[in-house]
Amino acid sequence: MNTPESARHRAAELRGQIEFHNERYHKFDAPVIPDAEFDALMRELVALEHDHPELRTADSPTQRVGAAPLKAFAEVRHEVAMLSLDNAFTDEDVADFERRAQKPLHGAALDYLVEPKLDGLAVSLIYEDGVLARAATRGDGQTGEDITHNVRTIRAVPLRLAGAGWPARFEARGEVFMPKAGFEALNERARRLGEKTFANPRNAAAGSLRQLDPKITAARPLAFFCYGYGAYPTAELPATQSELMARFKTWGLPVNPESHVVQGSAACLDYYRDLRARRAGLDYDIDGVVYKIDRLDQREILGFVARAPRWAIAHKFPAEEATTRVTAIEVQVGRTGALTPVARLEPVFVGGVTVTNATLHNIDEVRRKDIRVGDTVVVRRAGDVIPEVVKSLPELRDTEVPLFELPPQCPVCGSEVETAEGEAIARCSGGLYCPAQHKEAIKHFASRRAMDIDGLGDKLVDQILDKALIKTVADLYRLQVDELAGLERMGRKSAENLVAALEASKHTSLPRFLYALGIREVGEVTAQTLAAYFRELSAIQAADEETLQTVPDVGPSVAHHIHTFFRQPHNLEVVAALLAAGIQWEPMPELPPAAELPLKGQTFVVTGTLESLSREEAKAKLQALGGKVAGSVSKNTRAVIAGADPGSKLAKARELGVEVLDEAGFLALLDGGVQAQ
Numbered sequence: 001m002n003t004p005e006s007a008r009h010r011a012a013e014l015r016g017q018i019e020f021h022n023e024r025y026h027k028f029d030a031p032v033i034p035d036a037e038f039d040a041l042m043r044e045l046v047a048l049e050h051d052h053p054e055l056r057t058a059d060s061p062t063q064r065v066g067a068a069p070l071k072a073f074a075e076v077r078h079e080v081a082m083l084s085l086d087n088a089f090t091d092e093d094v095a096d097f098e099r100r101a102q103k104p105l106h107g108a109a110l111d112y113l114v115e116p117k118l119d120g121l122a123v124s125l126i127y128e129d130g131v132l133a134r135a136a137t138r139g140d141g142q143t144g145e146d147i148t149h150n151v152r153t154i155r156a157v158p159l160r161l162a163g164a165g166w167p168a169r170f171e172a173r174g175e176v177f178m179p180k181a182g183f184e185a186l187n188e189r190a191r192r193l194g195e196k197t198f199a200n201p202r203n204a205a206a207g208s209l210r211q212l213d214p215k216i217t218a219a220r221p222l223a224f225f226c227y228g229y230g231a232y233p234t235a236e237l238p239a240t241q242s243e244l245m246a247r248f249k250t251w252g253l254p255v256n257p258e259s260h261v262v263q264g265s266a267a268c269l270d271y272y273r274d275l276r277a278r279r280a281g282l283d284y285d286i287d288g289v290v291y292k293i294d295r296l297d298q299r300e301i302l303g304f305v306a307r308a309p310r311w312a313i314a315h316k317f318p319a320e321e322a323t324t325r326v327t328a329i330e331v332q333v334g335r336t337g338a339l340t341p342v343a344r345l346e347p348v349f350v351g352g353v354t355v356t357n358a359t360l361h362n363i364d365e366v367r368r369k370d371i372r373v374g375d376t377v378v379v380r381r382a383g384d385v386i387p388e389v390v391k392s393l394p395e396l397r398d399t400e401v402p403l404f405e406l407p408p409q410c411p412v413c414g415s416e417v418e419t420a421e422g423e424a425i426a427r428c429s430g431g432l433y434c435p436a437q438h439k440e441a442i443k444h445f446a447s448r449r450a451m452d453i454d455g456l457g458d459k460l461v462d463q464i465l466d467k468a469l470i471k472t473v474a475d476l477y478r479l480q481v482d483e484l485a486g487l488e489r490m491g492r493k494s495a496e497n498l499v500a501a502l503e504a505s506k507h508t509s510l511p512r513f514l515y516a517l518g519i520r521e522v523g524e525v526t527a528q529t530l531a532a533y534f535r536e537l538s539a540i541q542a543a544d545e546e547t548l549q550t551v552p553d554v555g556p557s558v559a560h561h562i563h564t565f566f567r568q569p570h571n572l573e574v575v576a577a578l579l580a581a582g583i584q585w586e587p588m589p590e591l592p593p594a595a596e597l598p599l600k601g602q603t604f605v606v607t608g609t610l611e612s613l614s615r616e617e618a619k620a621k622l623q624a625l626g627g628k629v630a631g632s633v634s635k636n637t638r639a640v641i642a643g644a645d646p647g648s649k650l651a652k653a654r655e656l657g658v659e660v661l662d663e664a665g666f667l668a669l670l671d672g673g674v675q676a677q
């Protein structure tokens, strides 16, 4: 037969790739691509070999299981081959499987042993006279690795069987796996120690089991369930596997409590759906369910194909991970002004749906995962959880791509974007104006402790905005009874009441007004302190960050927010419009005279750790003597008070020639101040 060169070439290419990934996965427990990706390569090769059977060689990965054992372990020859399982992905696949099986069985109705498909690795256990004599991995199906010492450390595996009646020698098979909690803890520990983490519980289980030092295995949280048998004296076998498993249980071999016998493939599908719905709640990861024809005589008739039995099939859950490409990273502005980068993706089918975008949460996350436009990324969608980008695959970048940066301006309103110190979230500083933040800004403005606009509830704000009656809070004061009366559940009377309430709200206080502006981190108390200290709105607007920090309770981050807020032209427009609408307040009372205080007019900076008092206490003492405390050093600073481990502020002081006081000098200054008073 004449095979096209292209098919031959592609088959060779696919085999090369599959061999590589098989080794990474089975031999080194460190896959580099998601399973779905691997399965796609495998499916393509199967299809190619189906169309061109002459390409199917005995050593093709489609005909083989796993990978050859690691040389570090002694080899074990399996008496009965340890095979893989065929896969079903759809209901139709399952129905086909049943039809195929029924043919040689003359259409007999079939009982199935159904159970979760654990995501771990297969082990063979040989018991001799009731004692665990040897344990081995599957390896390539014919030859596995001797891991007896390691398996002996797993508590769920009995070293000696209980009960009675076991054959003098037999082989039990099952899955060693790592429960979710143990997996998380193990990876968490590895992250803390800067060690490499495992991609999934299956690799973690395999990696833990295939250790040269059994003490390491012993420290890993491994569990075990039995799901089959290998070498077993034929005369002693019962009629069905379920009966055999019941015996195993009495001998102390653990069997998954989720395994049952059901009749017919329709019941298998019910089981599949039930388990899929409960998947997240199980203690361990599963990637599907397995259906096995229960009667051993029927299995005998069906036999095997190259790499799997004909009497069993794994019905896989839709893959939760897939790779795709990031076509763009867009920035969304949330209702509180938070900027969220969102990855636009080439559509990819994952977790049972087509995913076209995924939130990247914040800029730190983008950096940590090093996601850039054009990257190939792993996308995950588990259950109903929103899709996420797990990681990027930078090794697949063809060209050097620039790092992703947030825009310096809000993409919605053009105001400055700011990130508070120590916070991951960047925000638009145009809170009063930004259309993305309208709803929240207006609700806050109208709230009882702010402008206290009676009758302007959340639902009404929604309506007013949806009908585009206003754009900013200042427009509230232009609302007319006629416009309002037309709204849902708004009679003329309520409209008149609202307009009257708006009118009444114009008589307010400076603290309320400041609080109503919704500046980040400026709560009621801070608003009151600011108002008492500066007394005039214009003074607050004009203050630089250093001056703002001299106000008790105002730290660098609040000062920064206030300063930035009043530097946004749009915010200022709205403030001006509010004042023009007639908002006014009684003047703030004067502060008690500070003229006689000894440190009046002097600004200090405190840095490092003081022994006899906290920084807050130091600040309070300085303020009590009329001094101001700032967060940064300038040439106007009277002195820097430096405790232990001072930061860059000390260097700055030296650079500017500002006096530096150690703790003793500071206490002397306070003493002097107190005496002078």
Ligand SMILES: NC(=O)c1ccc[n+]([C@@H]2O[C@H](COP(=O)([O-])OP(=O)(O)OC[C@H]3O[C@@H](n4cnc5c(N)ncnc54)[C@H](O)[C@@H]3O)[C@@H](O)[C@H]2O)c1
Binding pocket: 021, 022, 024, 025, 026, 031, 032, 033, 034, 035, 036, 038, 039, 065, 066, 083, 084, 085, 115, 116, 117, 118, 119, 120, 121, 122, 123, 138, 175, 227, 290, 314
């Ligand atoms: N990402 C990669 O690079 C990569 C590479 C190779 C293989 N893989 C993945 O590995 C899988 C193929 O591996 P496989 O050949 O071991 O097949 P498999 O894991 O799909 O199925 C066979 C195995 O299922 C396990 N199993 C769990 N519960 C069972 C139960 N109740 N009854 C019977 N068996 C049960 C057994 O260990 C058995 O060996 C695929 O999912 C493939 O995507 C991934």
Ligand SMILES: [Zn+2]
Binding pocket: 333, 410, 411, 412, 413, 414, 415, 428, 429, 430, 434, 435, 436
């Ligand atoms: Zn904005």
